[in-house]
Amino acid sequence: xxxxxxxxxxxxxxxxxxxxxxxxxxxxxxxxxxxxxxxxxxxxxxxxxxxxxxxxxxxxxxxxxxxxxxxxxxxxxxxxxxxxxxxxxxxxxxxxxxxxxxxxxxxxxxxxxxxxxxxxxxxxxxxxxxxxxxxxxxxxxxxxxxxxxxxxxxxxxxxxxxxxxxxxxxxxxxxxxxxxxxxxxxxxxxxxxxxxxxxxxxxxxxxxxxxxxxxxxxxxxxxxxxxxxxxxxx
Numbered sequence: 001x002x003x004x005x006x007x008x009x010x011x012x013x014x015x016x017x018x019x020x021x022x023x024x025x026x027x028x029x030x031x032x033x034x035x036x037x038x039x040x041x042x043x044x045x046x047x048x049x050x051x052x053x054x055x056x057x058x059x060x061x062x063x064x065x066x067x068x069x070x071x072x073x074x075x076x077x078x079x080x081x082x083x084x085x086x087x088x089x090x091x092x093x094x095x096x097x098x099x100x101x102x103x104x105x106x107x108x109x110x111x112x113x114x115x116x117x118x119x120x121x122x123x124x125x126x127x128x129x130x131x132x133x134x135x136x137x138x139x140x141x142x143x144x145x146x147x148x149x150x151x152x153x154x155x156x157x158x159x160x161x162x163x164x165x166x167x168x169x170x171x172x173x174x175x176x177x178x179x180x181x182x183x184x185x186x187x188x189x190x191x192x193x194x195x196x197x198x199x200x201x202x203x204x205x206x207x208x209x210x211x212x213x214x215x216x217x218x219x220x221x222x223x224x225x226x227x228x229x230x231x232x233x234x
Contacts, residue, residue, distance in 0.1 A: 017094070019067045019074070020123055031071045034216065038185075041213050048155055049181035050213070051084075053165040053174040054188070055197040060218045061187040062090040065164040068185075073125035077159040080118065082129045084163040084177055086138035089131035091164060095121060102132030106150050107141045114153060127158070138166075143176045151180055168201045178210035186215040 019028045038047070052068070054061040062085070069081040082103060083091035092099035101117045119128045135141055154161050163181060168174040178184040184205055188198060198215075205212055 017066060017070055017123075019070045027067075028071075031067050034068065035071045035075070038183075038213055041183075045182070047182045048159070049151060049161045049163070049183075051163045051165050051174070051178045051181045051184040051210070053168045053178065053184065053186060053201075055169050055186075055193045055201045056167045057088075057170070058192060059167065059187045059189040061167075062094070062164050064185075064187050064216055064218065065162055066091065066094050069160075069162045070123050070126055072160050072162075073123055076125065078125050078127070078157070080127045080129060080154055080158040080161045082154075082161060082163045083131040084142065084173070085166045086131050086135055086141065086173065087166055087171065089134070091128055092130040095119065095128055097128070097130060099130045099132065102130035103150075104132035104135050104141065106132075107144065107146050108135070110146070114150070114157075129154075139172050139176060142173050147177075148180060168204050169197060175204055175208045175210070178205055179208040182211065183213040184210045185213050188215050188217050190217060 018025055019031050022028060038050075052061050052065045066081060069079050073079040081091060083089045084103060086104060089099065089102075092102075097119050101112075103117075105112045105117055106114065114129075117129060117132070119130070121128060141147065151161070161181075163177055165174040165177050168178075186198075186201060186205075202212065
């Protein structure tokens with residue numbers, strides 16, 4: 001059992017974590033609905049690792065990943081949010097922690113330990129693993145045997161692991177990681193992608209036999225909330 005020593009001292013609200021900052025907001029209720037739908041979508045199967053990706057950039061997938069992780073943690077689960085976007089990482093910015101060490105540290109240094117690079121947040125049950133230094137070969141690292149070992153290692157200590165991935169149409173990273181996880185969620189920003197891009201993304205996931213749990217439509221204006229999220233299964 002790992003003992004995570006690090007804990008970030010936050011000041012003020014956590015940017016982007018609406019489910020923590022405004023738990024009664026419409027968007028927070030949407031995330032709780034998404035959590036329930038995900039649980040029901042694989043009720044007879046073990047769902048311990050989830051990949052979250054999108055067709056292109058500016059989809060809000062990282063915000064979705066962070067809020068969904070916090071939502072599951074609020075259900076008394078031990079959740080690890082992993083920044084597997086080794087090209088444009090954002091988890092460290094959302095949680096205001098340093099990014100000198102992280103996933104790439106574990107991938108390139110076998111002497112490193114998960115407990116040395118995981119942050120324990122002030123949201124009970126929520127832990128984060130930042131990307132670490134940006135490598136020159138992200139796809140190769142994510143497809144490596146070592147990455148598979150890390151996934152299995154963290155599964156021993158967490159109820160749920162959520163991987164924030166790069167957009168699937170831009171690079172192969174999302175395909176690689178989706179094949180290593182129990183399920184994949186596709187984030188669709190309203191007005192920013194077309195039908196062809198969504199179909200192409202779905203086909204790329206199918207090629208690696210990724211289990212697509214469903215999609216989240218976001219950036220939909222509603223009342224006083226900036227955005228709300230809607231989940232629909234395959």
